[in-house]
Amino acid sequence: MxxxxxxxxxxxxxxxxxxxxxxxxxxxxxxxxxxxxxxxxxxxxxxxxxxxxxxxxxxxxxxxxxxxxxxxxxxxxxxxxxxxxxxxxxxxxxxxxxxxEQYYEIREPFSIMSLLKSPMGLMVGFMVIMVFVMPKMMENIDPEEMRQAQEQMRNSPVSFSGLLARAQS
Known part of the structure; x- marks a missing residue:
């Protein structure tokens, strides 16, 4: 008992x-x-x-x-x-x-770093950098060289199979 x-x-x-x-x-x-x-x-x-x-x-x-x-x-x-x-x-x-006992997961507070580390934040950051950095890179190229490269691209037809053949050789 x-x-x-x-x-x-x-x-x-x-x-x-x-x-x-x-x-x-x-x-x-x-x-x-x-x-x-x-x-x-x-x-x-x-x-x-x-x-x-x-x-x-x-x-x-x-x-x-x-x-x-x-x-x-x-x-x-x-x-x-x-x-x-x-x-x-x-x-x-x-x-x-x-x-x-914790039944619910505690929500993390807002953080700019978590926003920047997300895939969408990384894509937006890359695009912003490209918008500001690419024009600066293009300024350093000689205008005559740019015109020659554009003419060469217009004259030679580019195809996907041609790119693959060049990549393999």
């Missing part, structure tokens, strides 16, 4: 747990028995046989470590509890939430 009384709300003040614990469900052995915490944070399981049992706490917004409870068959009333994750033995059966 086991009467577990575990305080949930009293020890979790640092996490800002609400005063109401009506949404806190306590599960024994994966659903074999289920109870809800009272408004003061306590709960109880009655007539639990001797052996090893697992107590899990389910509370909206908080994550609790499961507790392994060993009930002695030789010494009636002797109960030993330990956290399953850290294997720390609990002298008092008081559970504290390990962390607050």
């Amino acid at each position: 086991l009467l577990c009384v575990i305080a949930i709300g009293a020890s979790a003040k640092g996490f800002g747990l609400p005063a109401k614990t009506s949404n806190t469900k306590v599960i024994l052995n994966g659903g074999q028995r289920v109870t809800f915490a009272r408004p003061d944070g306590y709960f109880a399981f009655h007539n639990v046989p001797a052996g090893t049992h697992l107590i899990e706490v389910s509370s909206v917004g908080y994550f609790f470590s499961p507790v392994r409870v060993d009930i002695s068959a030789r010494n009636p009333g002797y109960i030993q509890a330990a956290l399953t994750e850290t294997r720390r033995v609990l002298n008092e059966l008081v559970l504290e939430p390990l962390k607050e």
